[in-house]
Amino acid sequence: MHRTTPPRPVDITQEFPELLPLARTAIRLHPRPGEPVAGDSSVGGPLLWPRDEPWPTCPEHAGPWHLGFVPDEVRDSRRVLTAGWARAVGNRLILTPPEREVVDRVGHSGRRIPQNGPVPLLAVAQLYARDLPAAEGEGLWPGPQGADLLQVLWCPFEHGDDCIPQVRLVWRKAAEVGPALSTPPEPSVIEDESYLPGPCVLHPETVTEYPAPLELDEELAERVGTWEEPRDHLYHYALSVAPGWKIGGWGNWSFCDPWPMECPDCGGPVRPLLTIDSAEWDNEQSWRPVEDEAVCAAPGVVHPQPQEPTRITIGRGYTMQVYICERSFGHTPLQVMQ
Ligand SMILES: [Zn+2]
Ligand SMILES: [Zn+2]
Numbered sequence: 001m002h003r004t005t006p007p008r009p010v011d012i013t014q015e016f017p018e019l020l021p022l023a024r025t026a027i028r029l030h031p032r033p034g035e036p037v038a039g040d041s042s043v044g045g046p047l048l049w050p051r052d053e054p055w056p057t058c059p060e061h062a063g064p065w066h067l068g069f070v071p072d073e074v075r076d077s078r079r080v081l082t083a084g085w086a087r088a089v090g091n092r093l094i095l096t097p098p099e100r101e102v103v104d105r106v107g108h109s110g111r112r113i114p115q116n117g118p119v120p121l122l123a124v125a126q127l128y129a130r131d132l133p134a135a136e137g138e139g140l141w142p143g144p145q146g147a148d149l150l151q152v153l154w155c156p157f158e159h160g161d162d163c164i165p166q167v168r169l170v171w172r173k174a175a176e177v178g179p180a181l182s183t184p185p186e187p188s189v190i191e192d193e194s195y196l197p198g199p200c201v202l203h204p205e206t207v208t209e210y211p212a213p214l215e216l217d218e219e220l221a222e223r224v225g226t227w228e229e230p231r232d233h234l235y236h237y238a239l240s241v242a243p244g245w246k247i248g249g250w251g252n253w254s255f256c257d258p259w260p261m262e263c264p265d266c267g268g269p270v271r272p273l274l275t276i277d278s279a280e281w282d283n284e285q286s287w288r289p290v291e292d293e294a295v296c297a298a299p300g301v302v303h304p305q306p307q308e309p310t311r312i313t314i315g316r317g318y319t320m321q322v323y324i325c326e327r328s329f330g331h332t333p334l335q336v337m338q
Pocket of ligand 1: 058059060061119155156157159166
């Protein structure tokens with residue numbers, strides 16, 4: 001099923017023609033729970049990985065144990081909760097004693113779990129160029145020429161000042177993978193259960209974005225601010241930057257001012273590649289695809305909630321933006337939490 005973002009309530013370029021040259025195309029990925037295979041674009045699905053290529057690891061966490069969660073236990077608990085809510089009467093979840101045990105084993109604060117040696121990275125997402133919106137596919141591919149597959153992995157432990165998982169990007173040509181790895185290694189422990197993506201299939205769709213209010217120049221920001229003041233900050237929430245997982249577009253600066261960003265390796269300019277979001281839309285719902293209205297309107301509780309299909313939470317429900325160097329696809333990506 002496609003996903004369709006409703007038309008924006010106002011054509012903001014009629015009000016502010018100076019925004020026109022600032023328009024950028026973003027690709028909303030619209031992840032939804034499913035059973036992706038290595039040949040599919042996905043979040044939380046298996047990656048198409050050459051059998052003979054070493055699986056990437058993070059060397060920064062010496063064992064012999066870590067406080068955290070076991071990926072398979074998190075998966076079991078999610079499965080039990082999804083099934084439990086599906087048969088719930090009204091808003092009351094009823095679990096059998098064995099099911100309760102599965103959920104309780106995961107708990108809330110984690111426990112000591114053995115993990116020795118470098119931590120295998122977790123597969124987070126992959127995107128085939130062919131799954132980008134058809135008519136514009138070529139122009140929208142964000143990677144190097146000759147590659148047609150973007151793979152995203154991360155270390156499921158907190159890194160850096162923002163305390164977020166550290167991302168690794170891999171660009172490849174799918175046809176050159178050859179015999180594929182069937183069972184990738186997995187960490188025995190992850191720091192937070194919300195760092196384990198649930199398997200989702202993608203429904204890429206293009207939308208047009210304009211800079212977040214904090215990224216407009218001062219004079220224009222002031223005029224936009226005056227315009228949107230009596231309109232419940234319509235520009236900020238409904239007209240500028242789309243929520244949810246996406247490729248490209250603008251950064252969704254919200255709680256801190258934009259700062260000059262540069263490539264960690266060469267100091268060169270960077271551009272937004274991928275946004276990983278805790279939710280696909282917010283309470284304002286302007287960005288909720290029309291195809292998701294019915295499930296949201298249905299009575300009872302759906303688990304996971306329709307707006308949180310990937311189970312990933314960044315910080316307290318924020319976003320993680322991954323920027324890449326404009327000079328080299330091989331340089332370390334820059335990660336920002338917003
Ligand atoms: Zn790490
Ligand atoms: Zn660079």
